[in-house]
Amino acid sequence: MPAIHLLPDLLINQIAAGEVIERPASALKELLENSLDAGASDIAVQLEGGGIKLLRVRDNGKGIARDDLPLALMRHATSKIASLDDLQRVASMGFRGEALASMAAVAQLSLSSSTALDAHGWKVEARDGQMSEPAPTSHAQGSTVELRELYFNTPARRKFLKSEATEFAHCEETFKRIALSRPDVAFSLQHNGRTVWQLPVQPPAERIAAILGEEFGHAAVSVERQTANLLLQGFAALPAYSRSTRDAQYFFVNGRFVRDKVAGHALRQAYQDILHHQRHPAFVLFLDLPPEQVDVNVHPAKSEVRFRENQGVHQFIFHTLQQALSIPASGGQGAAGTDSKPAPAPPQQQHIGLGAAQQAAAYRLWEMQTGKGERESGKITPTLYSPLTTRHSPEFPPLGYALAQLSGIYILAQNAHGLAVVDMHAAHERIVYEKFKAALDAERIATQPLLIPVTFHAEPLDVATAEANQQALDRLGFDIAPLSPTTLAVRAMPVMLRQAEAETVAFEVLRELREYGASRALTERRDELLATIACHAAVRANHALSITEMNALLREMEQTERTGQCNHGRPTWFQLSLTDLDKMFMRGK
Ligand SMILES: Nc1ncnc2c1ncn2[C@@H]1O[C@H](COP(=O)(O)OP(=O)(O)OP(=O)(O)O)[C@@H](O)[C@H]1O
Ligand SMILES: [Mg+2]
Numbered sequence: 001m002p003a004i005h006l007l008p009d010l011l012i013n014q015i016a017a018g019e020v021i022e023r024p025a026s027a028l029k030e031l032l033e034n035s036l037d038a039g040a041s042d043i044a045v046q047l048e049g050g051g052i053k054l055l056r057v058r059d060n061g062k063g064i065a066r067d068d069l070p071l072a073l074m075r076h077a078t079s080k081i082a083s084l085d086d087l088q089r090v091a092s093m094g095f096r097g098e099a100l101a102s103m104a105a106v107a108q109l110s111l112s113s114s115t116a117l118d119a120h121g122w123k124v125e126a127r128d129g130q131m132s133e134p135a136p137t138s139h140a141q142g143s144t145v146e147l148r149e150l151y152f153n154t155p156a157r158r159k160f161l162k163s164e165a166t167e168f169a170h171c172e173e174t175f176k177r178i179a180l181s182r183p184d185v186a187f188s189l190q191h192n193g194r195t196v197w198q199l200p201v202q203p204p205a206e207r208i209a210a211i212l213g214e215e216f217g218h219a220a221v222s223v224e225r226q227t228a229n230l231l232l233q234g235f236a237a238l239p240a241y242s243r244s245t246r247d248a249q250y251f252f253v254n255g256r257f258v259r260d261k262v263a264g265h266a267l268r269q270a271y272q273d274i275l276h277h278q279r280h281p282a283f284v285l286f287l288d289l290p291p292e293q294v295d296v297n298v299h300p301a302k303s304e305v306r307f308r309e310n311q312g313v314h315q316f317i318f319h320t321l322q323q324a325l326s327i328p329a330s331g332g333q334g335a336a337g338t339d340s341k342p343a344p345a346p347p348q349q350q351h352i353g354l355g356a357a358q359q360a361a362a363y364r365l366w367e368m369q370t371g372k373g374e375r376e377s378g379k380i381t382p383t384l385y386s387p388l389t390t391r392h393s394p395e396f397p398p399l400g401y402a403l404a405q406l407s408g409i410y411i412l413a414q415n416a417h418g419l420a421v422v423d424m425h426a427a428h429e430r431i432v433y434e435k436f437k438a439a440l441d442a443e444r445i446a447t448q449p450l451l452i453p454v455t456f457h458a459e460p461l462d463v464a465t466a467e468a469n470q471q472a473l474d475r476l477g478f479d480i481a482p483l484s485p486t487t488l489a490v491r492a493m494p495v496m497l498r499q500a501e502a503e504t505v506a507f508e509v510l511r512e513l514r515e516y517g518a519s520r521a522l523t524e525r526r527d528e529l530l531a532t533i534a535c536h537a538a539v540r541a542n543h544a545l546s547i548t549e550m551n552a553l554l555r556e557m558e559q560t561e562r563t564g565q566c567n568h569g570r571p572t573w574f575q576l577s578l579t580d581l582d583k584m585f586m587r588g589k
Helices: 009-020 024-037 066-072 099-106 164-181 204-212 214-219 261-272 310-325 356-370 424-441 460-468 470-475 499-522 526-537 547-559 578-584
Strands: 042-048 054-059 108-114 121-127 135-137 142-148 186-191 194-199 220-226 231-237 249-253 283-288 401-406 410-415 418-423 447-457 479-484 487-494 573-577
Touching: 009 099, 024 042, 024 054, 024 099, 024 142, 024 164, 042 164, 066 108, 066 121, 099 108, 099 142, 164 186, 164 194, 164 204, 164 249, 194 204, 204 214, 204 231, 214 220, 214 231, 220 283, 220 310, 231 310, 249 261, 261 283, 261 310, 283 310, 401 547, 410 547, 418 424, 418 547, 418 578, 424 526, 424 547, 447 479, 447 499, 460 470, 460 479, 460 487, 460 499, 470 479, 470 499, 479 499, 487 499, 499 526, 573 578
Parallel strands: 042 186, 249 283
Antiparallel strands: 042 054, 054 142, 108 121, 108 142, 121 135, 186 194, 220 231, 231 283, 401 410, 410 418, 418 573, 447 487, 479 487
């Protein structure tokens, strides 16, 4: 026998299957995608033993004709593309003609199907590369694929499978991703005879709320932006809903769930400014673009794509998200919910940056258009749009008027919906930060000379840093002069900063300049630097504010972008509506 020889077909398929069918969840993904490609509107999944023992997917799609059945199980046989040209503009989920052949090589497979033209269904079975002749069977229009004992004939691979519970968890995640992408299709999932998911055809927001929970719905803003070639839509949660893992991140390109580096980076950047760096944002976003602008043939499980115009896509995602998330505190929350009726968008998303009076007017207009306020949640959530009550007064600005200060930490304010509770330090910190950013960008940080310079002892290194970075300090609004090798004097500082903190702030700014160098500190580290400065500028806890000062802070919050969260991603205010209070006191029961 020659040293080099051709491998038998079964072995070729088993090798290929290693890439395509990594575990039950990958088989489930391929089967669900086939059902969607077949135009199904109802798909039922049944699993046993985490999908290892049995994985059955039944659909009501267009079905497969008798003579095509054996071909469906053969490698490189597909109905979806015919030429390179087709490959370059694939609109279907499948295109390689590999999935079923791979599954047939590593499991016992049966495929039953019936088309609109058939009087009854036909069934083929495959095991160890041997395929049966099509035999009549009873089957309504559509297809059922059944896989039993995954990897029964490749024990080395079977050993790599994890516990039943783990494999089921992966299957469920796959199921959720696909169900999220197609709310126009009904899905169900059973495991070991128990129904785990039953999802009717439903509006996108409802499907998202069903899968990710109402809480996500309440914390999310809707995202939608279109250019000539690109469309991004979906929901992105405000930072208060952030997670410790990436488990609530769903990004789809032309309906396909992908983990894409370009999009991932753009999304991270959009959240960078409002999210603590150890937290992960939550979103469900759909990017659609012409198929010829994205290559889907780059990964065996098709879980990665390559954009022809990386940079354009990055910019588009980043700007769209950043804008959607930069809602001032006067903007409400609550996007994806159970409300299925299409309604005009709440005004805050169209009127970012309006004055309080215009906000209130826009809000009233929106209420008149929709005939209602925000849906009843049953939960106490920080939402501006609570149900209309007879006590509703349109004269209040969104965050209302201050009533009192609580524990030196919170401002209590009455607004149209009840009580707004504001964390004054967090809110002020955000305002100062946003102002600093704008001022630095415009090279206009206002400085204030100190009547009596603040002098203090410093390490020689700090003195040297101050000496070497006069220009950068000047841009930041500081005049820090070395008086001796171990003494510094702050002679002027930004108006926004309070004098009491001069020494601490000076040290922090100098440390940042020393560690990263002036140019980095003012560019890529700019936000961190300004956040540090803002933290010192913001009113401290236990600092008594007059009612006028509190009202001024509330008005500033309404005018400033992103004041719904502090610089660390925590919420800055919370709404307790009259309905919530009534419920607490069981009024009207
Ligand atoms: N549920 C189904 N309903 C109707 N036709 C199906 C179904 N599943 C598979 N087919 C047919 O069988 C063919 C082979 O399916 P298979 O999944 O192996 O390849 P593919 O979907 O064409 O490409 P890929 O390997 O990328 O998934 C498909 O092209 C399709 O014509
Ligand atoms: Mg397929």
